[in-house]
Amino acid sequence: MKILVLNGPNLNLLGAREPEVYGDMDLQAFDKAITSRANELGIEVDFRQTNSEDELIGWIHEAFTNKLAVVLNPAAFTHYSYALRDACAAHTSAGNKLIEVHISNPHAREEFRQTSVISAVATGVIAGFGLDSYLLAIEQLARG
Amino acid sequence: MKILVLNGPNLNLLGAREPEVYGDMDLQAFDKAITSRANELGIEVDFRQTNSEDELIGWIHEAFTNKLAVVLNPAAFTHYSYALRDACAAHTSAGNKLIEVHISNPHAREEFRQTSVISAVATGVIAGFGLDSYLLAIEQLARG
Amino acid sequence: MKILVLNGPNLNLLGAREPEVYGDMDLQAFDKAITSRANELGIEVDFRQTNSEDELIGWIHEAFTNKLAVVLNPAAFTHYSYALRDACAAHTSAGNKLIEVHISNPHAREEFRQTSVISAVATGVIAGFGLDSYLLAIEQLARG
């Protein structure tokens, strides 16, 4: 099984940006740890990051076309990108899996972070466990 | 007369995505039917689609610069892209035409689809007629 | 094919009332232009206006009973008449067509004009093209 692990805007700053919120591992370390765990479970991971809504939508379309499961950290797009939502809805309404993950717990932060326009069309949501949010998502996909 | 027919995010999935909402014609079929009808009316059509807000804004600017009428299906950008709105406002406040079209009737769907940040700066709105929403817009532009 | 073209309150003042918003053609001119275009398309038009919610509901019921397509400009009833909405819902949920039209673009006017209690139960919506909003609706019905 191959899956896409997709990361939204500003996650390229991981480790450098507000470490008290996001921790001090950088995105390369995330990629490595996730890929390593996925490989143990027999899953091939394509790990990507973009600040571009457009590119992120394209990746969801790629997953849709190829029926690949997706682990998505939509970052700030969570709160307003209905375009991303529509892409995710196309994907999951066709029976594909898409797990929304968050590094920190959005409900414990600013008011605006408590609105997700993505969650309603995600298969499930995992939030608050740092890197482990991704690992749990991978393990869930491995569970089948 | 030459016009731009511009399509926003996820419309490249037309025919493949949620056919009970969007029908089963694909975007190429839309292009062909619209171009064919436009040609009958002596209108040249430049039919485009993008998932990129940036690219869509650029196309509106191109229409603005060249004083071309626009048929715009803003798709999910309808609900939040004030940047697209400002581009449309520049276009129509200069006396150019821009018709907002929707394939399905947004008012008959989710709550969030009932807010349009574009409509207030469009020349007019046509929604709910599938492909025919575009054809009506073309015919209206042909009417002059 | 016979259709009803129904006009709500204050539209009898067309041409006399706020011409900068509604133009200076009067309702008789609208009737004539619409009937003429409809006849070209082989459609018989019954063009009516009323200030009465009750009478307008009755006309929708007449269309419902006779399975006639409707072009409806609900005027100010758009914003509050749930009774009219229920009549329209009875009509369209039985598979009949009802196109909501507006002369001006309500989204470009006062805040309260942006709420439509009718749109969710209409087949489609056409707004902002003056008389042409009606002609487009007729042409769409002619398209079948």
Next chain:
Amino acid sequence: MKILVLNGPNLNLLGAREPEVYGDMDLQAFDKAITSRANELGIEVDFRQTNSEDELIGWIHEAFTNKLAVVLNPAAFTHYSYALRDACAAHTSAGNKLIEVHISNPHAREEFRQTSVISAVATGVIAGFGLDSYLLAIEQLARG
């Protein structure tokens, strides 16, 4: 004892309109069943329907003048007709009875159906029992 059983807009379509919501009995059958049950209880029923807010208000005034109890299904007027509310308030604040009935349960339907401008000035409310909503109201009036 004589009472008025008053029905608001679109209820003349009963049996023909959205039978999955309103059932397939028509209004004549309602009249017959209600009158029959009322007669058993020694109550004379005047059963009426109108799509007209004005006529409905007039009937409430008639009840007010003659101190007749009322069973009222305000249908869509429930949600916005403050004019009907004022008529009902005049009636009940003078010590007369007015029971608001609904065929279906408005709380199990669209959001807007959950607001009643009538309930606050009704003697009581019975909703969700189809024809039986009326019969219960009649029986309650018979109870005295």
Next chain:
Amino acid sequence: MKILVLNGPNLNLLGAREPEVYGDMDLQAFDKAITSRANELGIEVDFRQTNSEDELIGWIHEAFTNKLAVVLNPAAFTHYSYALRDACAAHTSAGNKLIEVHISNPHAREEFRQTSVISAVATGVIAGFGLDSYLLAIEQLARG
């Protein structure tokens, strides 16, 4: 000068309905007192009441056509009749006068009575003085 004094729904119950709010004079007494005062000021009064939104709109249209000043007590229509508002707007935006009057002070009553959809298009508003609200309006029109 001739003016129309127009009264909305339930005002025919004046004197009989909730006298602690509306006083115990009936509408005929209002007509008489208003006409008498108007005649002193050289004004001819046409005093009318209706429970019908439709009829009331028609009377505003009559005033519009004949450029007559209007004293309007919209009663419960105050709070929701955008159709009546549009009629009043047509009248006043053409430079005619329309004074909105209320017998009691709506701000001292229920929450919903504090919203007026009419006031924004009225020449002015006089509320809270019982019969005198009308007399003040007449005197203001007499002032020219």
Next chain:
Amino acid sequence: MKILVLNGPNLNLLGAREPEVYGDMDLQAFDKAITSRANELGIEVDFRQTNSEDELIGWIHEAFTNKLAVVLNPAAFTHYSYALRDACAAHTSAGNKLIEVHISNPHAREEFRQTSVISAVATGVIAGFGLDSYLLAIEQLARG
């Protein structure tokens, strides 16, 4: 047929608490009158009261398991107990009956009493008739 008549918090104070709102009959008198009327109709009544959300949920579960119809006065739980709602939803979505009753008319009281989280999952609602609200519910269940 056996049914449960379930009463929520503070109803044990009936007759002693705010008699101008709730009347001066106590809960034992309610039980007696309801049981008596039910017996006449061949219905066995199990009449209970609790201040405990937990116990009330347990009783709904008991009804669910045994497919017993329920007459429920949720009292103040009406306004916030989503746990009770979920129990009722389990019951009615399985085709069982549950009638929500209220002694007084909540719409004629404080603002917060106008929100019911229970009504949307009840079979029907009867409010405002004092003890008779229960009797009507019993009679409706007897009607089958």
Next chain:
Amino acid sequence: MKILVLNGPNLNLLGAREPEVYGDMDLQAFDKAITSRANELGIEVDFRQTNSEDELIGWIHEAFTNKLAVVLNPAAFTHYSYALRDACAAHTSAGNKLIEVHISNPHAREEFRQTSVISAVATGVIAGFGLDSYLLAIEQLARG
């Protein structure tokens, strides 16, 4: 009879400030016209203006103590001064008269001008007639 005519903040700029809204008469001219009209009606007027909430409250207290009727143009205090409201409430709840007047029609202006915290405790409200708003108030007080 002696009355106080009290004017709130910025009314000292009358005639100089935004004449398209407030006209070009200055406050001295208002005083003169109002006093003149009042004297004709046998009323002594004490005409005052202040930008100070404190001073305005003191004047209402003075009226309260001496049981003088008040004509009050609260100007911008209309929209937020609960302190002024409490003073007015003390005055009118003791049976004294206080008429709220406005030169322009606040409902035809900005959104925030549509909220009055004063109206609910005023005897009545007169708005939209320029200087005549005051004269009407004086005449109403003269009427007794």
Next chain:
Amino acid sequence: MKILVLNGPNLNLLGAREPEVYGDMDLQAFDKAITSRANELGIEVDFRQTNSEDELIGWIHEAFTNKLAVVLNPAAFTHYSYALRDACAAHTSAGNKLIEVHISNPHAREEFRQTSVISAVATGVIAGFGLDSYLLAIEQLARG
């Protein structure tokens, strides 16, 4: 390591209640699967269910006192039980772990299910994976 797996109201109906939402496994099967997986990971599980807010709070206190990690499915308490929230806050603010789990994805259901008063004080949230929501939580606790 010993942990508490705590289940809120109506979860005792699992398997019997709305299986299209909650699946057809019952709570005993959940207990067995969860305990089995936990044991593999060297974790002792104390699996409990209650309809009582009070009892659930007591269990959180027990975990707090004994510094046990908690997996909590608050069910309908999610949406309003600030008392449960305060218990959870006491627990997590002392450095203990509490993972909020949901069987179905609340964001894909009714509006009211999108508000969680618990999430802001939980360590993390896992929703939408049925039984696997619990297993993921267990695995995350095992991860340390």
Next chain:
Amino acid sequence: MKILVLNGPNLNLLGAREPEVYGDMDLQAFDKAITSRANELGIEVDFRQTNSEDELIGWIHEAFTNKLAVVLNPAAFTHYSYALRDACAAHTSAGNKLIEVHISNPHAREEFRQTSVISAVATGVIAGFGLDSYLLAIEQLARG
């Protein structure tokens, strides 16, 4: 005089839970200090705590039946328990005293803590003084 001092959910954790908010005295110390001060004032105190809404309501009923004054710290029930409110309303509307106390100042904390459904039916409110909030309440009851 005997009074009840009643404490709501999670107050059994006092001293152990978030001491920066609630201080480090435990509930036994509160009981002792309050009882000691009450005894000085000739008041017998029955000091209780519960996490159960049901039990708390029962205690208010006990006070109601025996006409005992109550000092109530409703803790998190403050924000949603309309059932507790109804119990308190029964108590105070019968002329009994009930003082709502809070250890910390809810207005200086999270948004949701600023809504109290209890305050409107309490005799008075004392908040923000730690243990002293109770002592002040006792002293006020002693004052008679």
Next chain:
Amino acid sequence: MKILVLNGPNLNLLGAREPEVYGDMDLQAFDKAITSRANELGIEVDFRQTNSEDELIGWIHEAFTNKLAVVLNPAAFTHYSYALRDACAAHTSAGNKLIEVHISNPHAREEFRQTSVISAVATGVIAGFGLDSYLLAIEQLARG
């Protein structure tokens, strides 16, 4: 110890204004009773009243400069004076005490009285005990 007892707008009318809400003691009697009680406790009281926001802010500044504890009845300023709030915040954030008192219970009165912009920056709040609200505040300050 010396403290300031500060009273906001309209409290000079105490005893004369709405005695059913505020009682019939006048402010001089309040001063006397409060001073007398304070003296017993070895506290010197400076008791003042003003209708002026400006003067009240100045008094808070005086307390701030001299590190005096304050008992403040902000009266209607409670609901909107952010300027007074900022003064109080300066005072309490520097570690000084300020107790907000109210004669009546604002939560049992009009909706707007339930918002306090002061409470969040007060040390504590005491409301609903008439004169005793002040005495309790004094006693609390005496407690140290």
Next chain:
Amino acid sequence: MKILVLNGPNLNLLGAREPEVYGDMDLQAFDKAITSRANELGIEVDFRQTNSEDELIGWIHEAFTNKLAVVLNPAAFTHYSYALRDACAAHTSAGNKLIEVHISNPHAREEFRQTSVISAVATGVIAGFGLDSYLLAIEQLARG
């Protein structure tokens, strides 16, 4: 050129009040720095502070009468003083300049500080630069 630099309530406490928000320079130091910089630019500054809305309005009127540019730090009046707004609107709508300045960035502080009733009628807004907010405003006025 002469300008007024006007400071609203509590700014006299600058340097003494919450230095982590407002810095530790006092108002005299602000005056000196601003005057010094203004003099370099050939501008005469009249620097004032008041806690009085009334006095501040008077100063704006003075600027209006003398056509002086204004630098205004409205402090807490920013959030509610429509009276101050009306004074500012009179000033700027006559073509005079008024720059709103804030020492700290209100958007980074409490929710209520994000509403400004002044900004809509100011020439421009400068916020967040401490003393430099004033200097920038002076320099902008110098620029002409």
Next chain:
Amino acid sequence: MKILVLNGPNLNLLGAREPEVYGDMDLQAFDKAITSRANELGIEVDFRQTNSEDELIGWIHEAFTNKLAVVLNPAAFTHYSYALRDACAAHTSAGNKLIEVHISNPHAREEFRQTSVISAVATGVIAGFGLDSYLLAIEQLARG
């Protein structure tokens, strides 16, 4: 010192678009004037414009990495781009400077322009001075 001056969507149309709002200078003229003024102050300016949220975020990241101060006109992104906000927050929370500028005063325009999702994480805000908004920002950065 080198700084980035970054311009958001549609600002490439400056001079051509709605000149009554934005003036008739084009962006090149802005660049030239800003660079010229910056050079005088010894600041090197890199002036850029993009319609792409993605590119703009990248530029903020570039500034973050190189610790460059930023002058940002986010244009329509101001109102919804939480992705841009997160980039800005990363930048300023690391102690770098970012000044938000606007050519026109957003508070004097449409309602939606009054919400900024950027301001809370900006160092400061300057709005309403046309080109000078940028010059002031440059001068402030020069001030150090």
